[in-house]
Amino acid sequence: MTRPTVTGRALAVARGEEPADVLIRGGRVFSAPTREWIETSLAIADGVIAGWGDRDAREVRDVDGAALTPGFIDAHMHLESTKLWIDAFVETVLPLGTTAVVADPHELANVLGLQGVTALMRAVEALPITFAVYAPSCVPASPFEGSGAELVASDIVTLIDEHGAAGIAEVMNFPGVVAGDPEMLARIAAAGPLRVDGHSPELSGPALDAYLAAGVESDHEATTAQEALEKRRKGMWVFLREGSASRNIRALAPTVVAHGTDHAAFCTDDREPSTLLADGHVNDCIRIAVESGIDERDALVMATARPAEYHGLHRLGSLGPGHQADVLAFDALGSWVPAHLWQAGRMLVRDGALQPGAVPTAPPEPLLYGTVNIGRHPAPEDLAPPVADGARVRAVGVESNSLTTRHAVVTVGSGEDLCRAAVIERHRGSGRVGSGFATGFGLTRGALASTVAHDAHNLVCVGADGADMAAAAARLAEIGGGQVAVLNGRVLAEVSLPLAGLMSDRPAGEVATALSQLGRAAAEELGVTIAEPFMQLSFLALSVIPALRLTDHGLVDVVAFAHIDAQIA
């Protein structure tokens, strides 16, 4: 974060010699360093807190005893998981109190590489949010998938030096780091004095030591208090995550209650639009933390001062003079939804409502569109080659609320749950298709398809037959990406995600509604029984997490780290 030079006017306001832009009067100001509530006024000038205490002002806003806190900071998240473009995201989270996020555009980078990341950086410039972009460190994430792009160490240096990337995003390839893979170490070294975020689920003991020794500084994958405690003791920062699928704050709260907030912050990692709309964003993390027994002030510290401290955002996370005037006013703290919000001194939320014009549109650049290129459309038999009843096949076994899959063996035609699955390379039009089987969806008719498919984001589909799978794939190719449910060649419901095949260019409410209709169509018309079929679909190809995955190169035994035949000879 470069240091903004203070204006002469802001200094004059600080000294009390010129009227402030706004005086927020009658509130209690949260002081993170001393964990106190201070009754004082805040004078804002030229976007910064110019001073504490009453001063003349062009506009006086009496907040009548409201609690005033710094804007909330998300220590780690992926914009792509919200399926929203940046302007729709900002519109959604500003009224929830979020004024800064640290984002890892890992998915965008897998599709569009450096140019996708920099397009996002350019788009965010005009928006009322601090959006610190970290350089994706593991693109592609796996050698088993054909991704749209690759980012090597020199690209990371380019992102930092030429485009202002603020750190190195989660180093997911922790086995590579632990083993000393030179390319991974070079990417970490590219951080220079900046931060290196980690991703190390269940890593402990000597392997964790090696990961830390390599220079990784944070983790957001801890799921137990014991895991978080070992990581913090060893100097790692722990981001307590509350995403849509992975919800860890309740389990991690005891480590904060027992040992304080040092090296702890909140993050949302992956939140669906429906979660943002129903539950909230960082404010939801605070709510759950307080419900879990964490002191209200400690929860606020982890949503403001701590992430600012870790990420070196020294002008954020405090309402002290000289800090950016990102101010939230809460009528009652328990609600965790601010009545008013000022971002860089401008009142953007008033009485809970986003003000007209508060968030300008940030039109996505053309390069973000048209990324779904499957070449020659696959025939039904490419996606679901004939297989005889009685054949024994390996099927990717999905389970609700789990990212891992089972390595299932199913007999075709036995009545056990089974559907066809296929992954179509969609970046280069190579025509490459990996086909196989899946179990656990409950799907009995039609097909589902998605261009959101971690981490390479190829076109993944499951179906009862090859014809509907082909129709679903063709539809996604036609609309440039998204998620769709098809029955008898007809589209039942769909979400268009034309930006890199990952994000919508529509408002959050529209996207959430479409997603909800899509889920209903799958359940009600295709027989799907699993709770989040499209989430499971989007992880079907994730060839870095056990046990069995299907990619455009075919079936992968992730435990053995090798390709394997779908049909058992």
Added chain:
Amino acid sequence: MTRPTVTGRALAVARGEEPADVLIRGGRVFSAPTREWIETSLAIADGVIAGWGDRDAREVRDVDGAALTPGFIDAHMHLESTKLWIDAFVETVLPLGTTAVVADPHELANVLGLQGVTALMRAVEALPITFAVYAPSCVPASPFEGSGAELVASDIVTLIDEHGAAGIAEVMNFPGVVAGDPEMLARIAAAGPLRVDGHSPELSGPALDAYLAAGVESDHEATTAQEALEKRRKGMWVFLREGSASRNIRALAPTVVAHGTDHAAFCTDDREPSTLLADGHVNDCIRIAVESGIDERDALVMATARPAEYHGLHRLGSLGPGHQADVLAFDALGSWVPAHLWQAGRMLVRDGALQPGAVPTAPPEPLLYGTVNIGRHPAPEDLAPPVADGARVRAVGVESNSLTTRHAVVTVGSGEDLCRAAVIERHRGSGRVGSGFATGFGLTRGALASTVAHDAHNLVCVGADGADMAAAAARLAEIGGGQVAVLNGRVLAEVSLPLAGLMSDRPAGEVATALSQLGRAAAEELGVTIAEPFMQLSFLALSVIPALRLTDHGLVDVVAFAHIDAQIA
């Protein structure tokens, strides 16, 4: 701090596949983030903590229940105040547990400018300490004195970009910052993402707000808990100072007891060699803090993790894997003198003794010598022009334990304490002399002189007559700087400070002994009654602190910010 790339060997040691260089076994490791003592072993490889827990090692050191802490960090200090060159300083403080300091070479810069600062930076490279140099921000400190050099904003940029200065050192010209002086704001802006240290004694309310709004982030001048509390509440970092003269930890302790350690760290600012030898360094801060009621763990946090956090020294301040292996082993914590010390993995202190060859010599470059150039030697009557008995004169009134001076009016020959005072420009041989009077020294015979004279470090002397003052000045010119006591033309005692006229090139013990003899000579042979005559002498010209000062340009009324005649017409 650039990020060192981890070695393959360190990673192999972390994984437990190769023997460590050293295994420190049987200790309790301090975890700052969780404020715990953890019973575990530390495996060190290639200078870093490679892992926790037992591993094979080339050398096993059993510390038998010792408390293991990170090396101590001084958040702000001036090497010049120790009167020691960097190698002698490191020899002195390593056995006290200090492994890192953040230094402001303000005095050196006033004498030698950029080239003096960079000579220090080069000298320290070979030494076993992390010595982060901040760019001096206020050289010269005052328009009333002729300094040896000037550092403008572009010089600060040079120091950062080309020489690795790690931040902007204390911005002493707080009135200039508060008033919005463009040059001061440009110097602050030069910090970019780095830290800007402050210096704001008693600043509060709107003036403090303006100082913070301008971008200053820390202060080490708070003397009351109330002052420290306001600063911390407003987001400022407070460095609790325990120097030789200014000792503030006892007074500030209550704010830490009440509000924790966030935004708090220890610093020594200015410590004389005798204080280092008798009381210690950062370990003395800890001792006093604990005596003042601060929890032992909180005191350790303020001496390790907090300064590392503020200054962005992310590889220091923790014993977690991946951190530099700066390890202290204490047999008993109360002593605060480590039994053993490892710096970057090398055992440099063993059973309390610095190991032979632990600190290599760091020969000062020639440019640091020969800085005392007074041109034509002043005659006795230049230094002490004739004045008639009965004349009323303005005298700089010094008082023990005070940096401020009184604006005294004394009648010559009345029997009131009075001596002659003179400041000789010593950088450019201009022959410029400011002459006047001083009261409070008690000096009745001979003369004292010093080339340590904040902030321009001209040659300042006081004496009973011009002849001994001239002899004292001539002696300092002859030896290239230092401090001296003269009687009847004969040198009674002296300390040679040939490096910029500020620092010795001798070991600490020698310097402390010479300083002690000098003080005794002043008291026993010249009638001096004030406790620290050379400290008072060194502040006689400090024309930024009230009330009356003498510079090479003559007498200065600091309250009126104007020159004034010594003799009242």
